[in-house]
Amino acid sequence: MKTVLITGANKSIGFETARQLLQLGYFVYIGSRDQQKGEQAVAQLKAEGYENVEAIVIDVDNSESIKAARQKLGSKIEMLDVLINNAGISGGFPQTASEVDIHTFRQVFETNFFGAIETTQAFLDMLKKSSGPRIVNVTSGLGSLTLHNDSHWKYYHVKGACYTASKAALNAYTIVLAYELRDTAFKVNVVDPGYTATDFNHHSGPGTVEDAAARLVKAATLAADGPTSQFFSDDNNPQTGVSPW
Template sequence: MKTALVTGANKGIGFEAAKQLAQNGFFVYLGSRNPESGLLAVKKLRAEGINSIEAVQLDVTDQASVNAAAAIISSKTNVLDVLVNNAGISGGFQQSALDTTVDQFKTVYETNVFGVIRVTQAFINLLKKATEPRIVNVTTAMASLTLAADPSGSGYDYKLAAYQSSKSALNMYTINLAYELRNTSFKVNMVCPGYTKTDFTNHQGTSTVQEAGGRIVKYALIGQDGPTGKFISEEYFPEPAGCPW
């Protein structure tokens, strides 16, 4: 059975991605900063008949927590096939480029950028043992420089300085990571799940959690003919007709 780790998976899109991966035959490690929340999420999934899942305490902002999670998972499996770096924070919804403090920027980057780096580096050796390893970094269309700079775009007047710049940095990290792994069987992509109705958006949006989770899982399951180092946002940049992946 293939294995996967999803960070920030106790609720919302991460929970749904973990659920769909389990439904696709994976044993899923459900990463949760709060242990109790992780156990409750697993209990909910098992009540739905999904048993190939286990909660792991994982705070992406804490190196010791990441190391401990890596040790636990390494003691249970020799291989990790999929890593979904989903854990992220908005930093609040008033983020002026002039008024947002450096400390506020640091808080957002600690989770959205440095957390992804910590987890990826901690689990890369397990991933390298997989025959077709996949890394999906969850991003947002709000990180697109093209969209953010377009006065005619629907999101032009909606700016979040810390959040958007953190996800843009994540995108560049993903491109660099994919480049370093380009001559291997890895596929490393950044996926925007869409404007999704979750706690993160105060349950506003144009996509359901099921649709959002499916967009992430799609790129966790792609074959060797699929892309790597690509920014995917189906809401804003639909795949061309006949796309092989």
């Protein structure tokens, strides 16, 4: 049975991603900063008939929490097949480049960028033991520098300085990691789940968590001949499903 760890999975897109991977026969570890919320998510999924699910406390802003999560998961299983770095924050909007507080920049980068890196590095040894390891970094269409410089893009005027920069940085890290692992069985990609109605954006997005999660699941379950180092985005380019960096 394949295994997957999803950070920030106790609600919204992460939770629905867990549900869809359970439907595909994966054993899912629900990553949550709060033990109680993680257990509540597990209880809900078990009430729906899914048994292969467990909560793991992991706060990606906290190095000790990441280490503890790695130790706990390592005591349960030797190998991890999929890591989905889903945990993230917006930092609140508006975020003007000239006025946003530097503390907000640091806070957003700590979660969206440094947290994803540290989590990836912590679990990389377990992923390397899989015959088909997958790393999915959840990004945003707002992380595309090419589109942000295109005045015809539908989200051209949405310029969140902290959030945009953090996701662009995560995209860059993903490219470098995918290159490093290019001669292995790894598939390392970023996925834009689309502008989805969640707590993250006060339910302002037009997309559904079901569609958003399906995009993450697709990248998490890529076949051996699937692509790596890609920026998947049905929202930005529904024809190809790939966004420019």
